[in-house]
Amino acid sequence: MVTVYGSTPSGNCWKVRQILELTQTPYRWVETDSNAGATRTAEFLAMNPNGKVPLVELDDGARVTESNAILAHFAEKTSWLPPPGLPRTRVFEWLFFEQYSHEPYVAAARNWIRYLKAKERYADRFPEIWQRGHRALAVMELRLKSHPWLTDAGMTIADIALFAYTDVAAEGEFDLAPYPGICHWLDRLRSYPRMRPLSAASAG
Amino acid sequence: MVTVYGSTPSGNCWKVRQILELTQTPYRWVETDSNAGATRTAEFLAMNPNGKVPLVELDDGARVTESNAILAHFAEKTSWLPPPGLPRTRVFEWLFFEQYSHEPYVAAARNWIRYLKAKERYADRFPEIWQRGHRALAVMELRLKSHPWLTDAGMTIADIALFAYTDVAAEGEFDLAPYPGICHWLDRLRSYPRMRPLSAASAG
Secondary structure: EEEEEEEOOOOHHHHHHHHHOOOOOOEEEEOOOHOOOOOOOOOHHOOOOOOOOEEOOOOOOOOOOHHHHHHHHHOOOOOOOOOOHHHHHHHHHHHHHHHHHHHHHHHHHHHHHHHHOOOOOOOOOOOOOOHHHHHHHHHHHHHHOOOOOOOOOOOOOOHHHHHHOOOOOOHOOOOOOOOOOOHHHHHHOOOOOOOOHHHHOOOO | OOEEEEEEOHHHHHHHHHHHHHHOOOOOEEEEEEEHHOOOOOOOOOOOOOOOOOOOEOOOOEEEHHHHHHHHHHOOOOOOOOOOOOOOOHHHHHHHHHHHHHHHHHHHHHHHHHHOOOOOOOOOOOOHHHHHHHHHHHHHHHHHHHOOOOOOOOOOOOOHHHHHHOOOOOHOOOOOOOOHHHHEEEEEEEEOOOOOOOOHOOOO
């Protein structure tokens, strides 16, 4: 059986849980709290030298890291990852956009405010974090104001990856009201079969 | 013919040039200096709302962004991108590692020091940038001290992506001497057929 080392509040870890749910892949979840140092122990670093969750152990013992690489691995040969060619390339454009232009801002603001309670400690960084986060949201809005999904291939792992932290952006004090396209897309994803949004898991 | 909008000193743009050279794809290069604001004009933002280079225009006019998505697009069906399954997933692990854990530190230090001449302006950021950059280099070293390439599939776009900024890490004041595995891997890549390292282009 697949084993997932993950932190429940993490959007990157949520992506893994979600693709396993969608593909109905049985898995075991090992809670691993990176904010508490659980990814920096000698034991964990022996499994992933980069010291990050999520980390997946496949049936044959092979370990896979990087949330978006894991998404692509399990989505291969499903409708959530189109075949090679421009349709697949469009999905990867959004996956790299997510890790480089969205997650470091939208996810960081949330982690610092909600989990590390460090809004004052990082006060000088927030203006840039919020500015860049809004820039990423504006790029998404430009697409989503006139299309149901991020690519023309229907719902794909690009939507799953960007749903992760956009769905909980308010916890990083991002107001999504100026982005009606994003809000409707979030609604579509929340009601997609077998979707279990992070916002539902982390509320309460 | 393929058109590339790129900045010559940029490692992300270099990746695109390199995969086009390797695959012997004819292309036209349009120099676009992001440090001088050329990616923030209304004309450029109409082509890429995220305001970044590289940007590729394919034969049919379709535009593709994100350097690592572009690498995968042109490497499809070549030996530089293994077929779907774990070998391909291994390549994508490194591609996402590059954009999330390596480029924001190793490339940023170089850009701030060499191109923006802003070492004093960002003085408070450098300790963290260097620490995280060295952490990424240590992860690479762990693999490369006992293997010729980053994955078991031979030279792939994972090696090309990480070669880009590692090859010029010294320009960000990263000393590579503690990483003999990386140094030998850089030598192998520099002498790989049709490789035109960024370090050769940006020297002098």
